[in-house]
Amino acid sequence: MRNYIIKRLLLLIPIIFIVAVIAFFITNLMPGDPVRVILGNMATESEVARLEQNLGLDQPLIVRFFKWLANIMRGNLGESFYLHAPVSEVLLQRIQPTFLIAVLAEILGITGGMLLGILAAVKHRNFLDQFSITISLFGISVPSFWLALMLMYLFSVRLGWFPVSGYEPFAEAGLGTFRYIILPAVTLAFMQAGLIARMTRSAMLDTLKQDYIRTAKSKGLSTRIIVFKHALKNSMLPVITVIGHNFAVLLGGTWIVETIFVIPGTGFMAINAIMRRDIPIIQASIIFVAVIYVILNLFVDLSYAFLNPKIRYN
């Protein structure tokens, strides 16, 4: 097991390298000249040239790439064109709301999705099955930006339960922070719940057909014990895979909901950076999302061994 973990950790290096390459070339092929965007239309040629030199943009692409790569390896993500602060610092400042939204959304999504999925499988071909299939189908079909606005209209504008937008850090507002992140988290959780419910249902249906479930039933065990003790654990593998794979969707969603609810997280920062051509910030945001996704999926792969003792990594 230890060897396997080490091997997987080493395999992260080429993947993160390719991730970095993609992030660099995507952002540096942007046509809008960042220097012109920063200085505006009135800038003279000499001003443009000077700023280009300051930002290192006058060098050829390939030179910039290797310099950038060398910096990244030392943990230096560069400096924002606009905020005049190191990118890593800016990123750390904005990580809290994104982290809270993602975790809350994932908790709500997993709980809701698995409950719906189990319900559907246990009551197969019943009214409850239809109900939960319908809900989960809506989960994957409703655009998150539209759902976010609907929730905002209903709960913030009409009912006034939550603030319409904005954010207060945890250190200042304490639990009051959650008033700001509940609606964004619910928005993202709805889609996750849909995806998770669909997979839970089909995995659970497969498990419930197995012989040992019939044995458990004929022993006279109650449905509750069969479902939660025997079947659930054995249907977890595909469900966990889906949770891992769709974490990318969740992180992508934070870009959209943070923009809608004006929450100063990493997603809001990234969208703003894209509009302003703040290349170092865009690169860091893209790499940040990809690295979190890759690491989370490493944990997902490792969790297989715990859930199914038959799987041994050698």
Added chain:
Amino acid sequence: MLFLKKYNKYKHPYITISITILIILVFLSLFAPVITDYSPVRNHPRDRLQPPSRKHLLGTDQFGRDIFTRILYGIRASMQVGLAVVILTMITGGIVGITAGFYPRIDKVVMRFLDAMMAFPGIIIAISLAAIWGAGKFNIILALSFAYFPRMARIVRSSVISIKDLDYVESARAAGARDSRIILKHILKNSASPIMVQATFNFALAILDEAALSFLGVGIMPPTPSLGAMVTDARSYMVVAPWMILAPGIMIILAVLSLNLLGDGLRDLLDPHLKNTIKN
């Protein structure tokens, strides 16, 4: 077509319902200029923010444009983007997937690259690329295809690998068939089911993501009608004109829902074993 033979409209209600809705949507978007007399782009300041009435079925927006008309043209744009993305991902994903699956030497390199690509959420790649190439229908088609092709390539690859060592492929080879013939005649034909299912889900995803890109202002640019951009407009008038936001949203849901339903139906129809292998 294989699936037409298996299809029975009473036994597969999901497919029947979703195809019916999709045909209606395609009809509405194709015949939009005939169905409505209003222009989707011309402003009528005197009629601004009218609630739904007999004159304007779904009301008007802040420039006095008929929302029903704009929705018809909007779903037209969604369908165009979705269809183009599906075709492009099938071609690129197909070529990459077949090459990787058929030639093990290339496989390792290609798979590492695809793994890294899959680490980026599709919407993030699409937003970045659309920002790079500039907004516009053609650019978001390219951006979304680039974001989706890795998953398609992986599905094609795994289906090629599962087929290429089967006996009938072996015998075709023994009979002297060239690689190109084996790929076109045997492998492609027999991996059609998972490709079609994934293509249907990609269609749904493309409509959702096109709407999100247009909503963020990096997709289809105003005044060209797009369902996502209509929601952006509606946002500022949510309190005074709620009908503006409901209509485009419901239209997106209708299209995406029926495509997802069709994907589920096709998956059950074509290959029940696919249930756990394809994830949307």
